[in-house]
Amino acid sequence: xxxxxxxxxxxxxxxxxxxxxxxxxxxxxxxxxxxxxxxxxxxxxxxxxxxxxxxxxxxxxxxxxxxxxxxxxxxxxxxxxxxxxxxxxxxxxxxxxxxxxxxxxxxxxxxxxxxxxxxxxxxxxxxxxxxxxxxxxxxxxxxxxxxxxxxxxxxxxxxxxxxxxxxxxxxxxxxxxxxxxxxxxxxxxxxxxxxxxxxxxxxxxxxxxxxxxxxxxxxxxxxxxxxxxxxxxxxxxxxxxxxxxx
Amino acid sequence: xxxxxxxxxxxxxxxxxxxxxxxxxxxxxxxxxxxxxxxxxxxxxxxxxxxxxxxxxxxxxxxxxxxxxxxxxxxxxxxxxxxxxxxxxxxxxxxxxxxxxxxxxxxxxxxxxxxxxxxxxxxxxxxxxxxxxxxxxxxxxxxxxxxxxxxxxxxxxxxxxxxxxxxxxxxxxxxxxxxxxxxxxxxxxxxxxxxxxxxxxxxxxxxxxxxxxxxxxxxxxx
Ligand SMILES: Nc1ncnc2c1ncn2[C@@H]1O[C@H](COP(=O)(O)OP(=O)(O)O)[C@@H](O)[C@H]1O
Ligand SMILES: [Mg+2]
Numbered sequence: 110x111x112x113x114x115x116x117x118x119x120x121x122x123x124x125x126x127x128x129x130x131x132x133x134x135x136x137x138x139x140x141x142x143x144x145x146x147x148x149x150x151x152x153x154x155x156x157x158x159x160x161x162x163x164x165x166x167x168x169x170x171x172x173x174x175x176x177x178x179x180x181x182x183x184x185x186x187x188x189x190x191x192x193x194x195x196x197x198x199x200x201x202x203x204x205x206x207x208x209x210x211x212x213x214x215x216x217x218x219x220x221x222x223x224x225x226x227x228x229x230x231x232x233x234x235x236x237x238x239x240x241x242x243x244x245x246x247x248x249x250x251x252x253x254x255x256x257x258x259x260x261x262x263x264x265x266x267x268x269x270x271x272x273x274x275x276x277x278x279x280x281x282x283x284x285x286x287x288x289x290x291x292x293x294x295x296x297x298x299x300x301x302x303x304x305x306x307x308x309x310x311x312x313x314x315x316x317x318x319x320x321x322x323x324x325x326x327x328x329x330x331x332x333x334x335x336x337x338x339x340x341x342x343x344x345x346x347x348x349x350x351x352x353x354x355x
Numbered sequence: 356x357x358x359x360x361x362x363x364x365x366x367x368x369x370x371x372x373x374x375x376x377x378x379x380x381x382x383x384x385x386x387x388x389x390x391x392x393x394x395x396x397x398x399x400x401x402x403x404x405x406x407x408x409x410x411x412x413x414x415x416x417x418x419x420x421x422x423x424x425x426x427x428x429x430x431x432x433x434x435x436x437x438x439x440x441x442x443x444x445x446x447x448x449x450x451x452x453x454x455x456x457x458x459x460x461x462x463x464x465x466x467x468x469x470x471x472x473x474x475x476x477x478x479x480x481x482x483x484x485x486x487x488x489x490x491x492x493x494x495x496x497x498x499x500x501x502x503x504x505x506x507x508x509x510x511x512x513x514x515x516x517x518x519x520x521x522x523x524x525x526x527x528x529x530x531x532x533x534x535x536x537x538x539x540x541x542x543x544x545x546x547x548x549x550x551x552x553x554x555x556x557x558x559x560x561x562x563x564x565x566x567x568x569x570x571x572x573x574x575x576x577x
Contacts, residue, residue: 169482169569189486194358197484208479208573212377225360225484
């Protein structure tokens with residue numbers, strides 16, 4: 110197992126938020142190694158620091174101390190151009206609130222990252238249509254986000270995240286704003302895509318439905334890694350949780 | 356290998372245009388304050404120019420009206436006054452200045468709002484790989500389009516009202532003395548002023564927003 114490539118490495122990451130009077134210590138020293146092609150769930154109660162960690166891994170925020178390596182590159186060392194390139198080509202982001210651009214159609218939303226990546230207009234449109242098919246939105250290319258349901262919007266977001274064939278997909282509570290069965294559909298879609306394309310999926314969640322598809326679960330509690338479970342250790346547990354949830 | 360992200364000029368233009376078109380009503384409100392400011396500026400300046408040229412014409416037909424609205428129609432003094440200044444007394448200039456100031460604040464406020472209500476969008480674009488200057492460029496293009504549209508409409512409106520007013524007060528014969536060239540220059544300057552103000556209003560908030568970390572931009576409640 111140790112010979113697999115470590116696509117993400119987090120060492121001693123802490124994050125404090127200075128609120129003027131008090132300083133909140135949200136992450137208190139996170140060490141994590143994530144292998145390429147795995148489906149990782151970061152589990153933990155609300156407020157435990159999952160989103161904060163997600164932002165650090167994705168280069169959307171800066172750690173107070175510690176380092177984040179993507180593909181063995183310390184992202185704190187990147188300049189603005191390289192960081193934009195990383196966000197554009199290496200990582201696909203999926204958010205709880207979908208975050209589509211409201212004035213653009215589904216197809217246009219999917220093609221923005223390709224435009225930034227320098228893909229020609231025709232090629233981007235063609236690939237955008239293929240991605241729409243793959244996420245099950247055939248024929249919805251000219252719909253605006255406001256004309257799509259939550260589940261459909263999240264599918265567009267998944268397609269957008271895949272646009273430049275990133276190595277990593279980061280998803281922060283991707284099912285948080287969806288009903289149960291729509292949420293399951295999105296999880297299944299992410300899992301399928303991760304298997305097909307060997308994409309590493311890192312998903313922050315407190316949705317136990319995620320456990321079934323995860324290769325590894327990182328439990329976060331109070332800003333620290335509580336425990337890391339592999340899939341085989343997990344199966345016994347999921348049974349319990351599954352039956353508890355039903 | 357140089358790791359570069361790109362946004363072709365045509366594409367950013369299309370994004371800016373689409374943003375205005377889809378948010379048409381919102382853009383209209385922003386542009387409206389510009390139309391009013393530019394129309395007011397053009398109206399007062401063109402009005403002064405027209406009156407000046409009528410005074411200088413020394414045509415007896417206009418004298419009663421001119422002196423009624425308070426102009427010194429004595430040829431000697433009229434000639435000695437700088438032609439630009441006839442009609443724009445200190446008080447009137449003060450009023451134009453104050454109204455312009457109010458309009459500038461209005462335009463800046465409108466552009467500030469239109470940037471802040473799109474913080475989440477800006478943060479998202481940065482997540483997708485946008486450089487700071489892509490964001491600024493899109494907003495500058497939007498502001499330029501709004502500035503030109505608002506400026507053109509406002510300047511034509513202001514000039515039209517100024518001309519109709521003088522026709523109404525001085526009669527059809529005043530048409531012969533209309534300083535068309537001067538009015539045209541005023542219209543062009545007013546369009547430039549409107550576009551400049553629109554850019555001035557958008558630049559600061561757009562630069563600030565484009566430099567935010569994506570998380571900070573996306574956290575803003577809307
Ligand atoms: N920008 C911020 N300023 C202050 N506190 C923050 C900020 N972001 C997150 N926090 C705090 O950090 C803690 C963890 O937040 P978060 O990472 O969003 O948790 P989770 O995603 O696990 O629910 C919470 O107590 C939250 O209030
Ligand atoms: Mg969260």
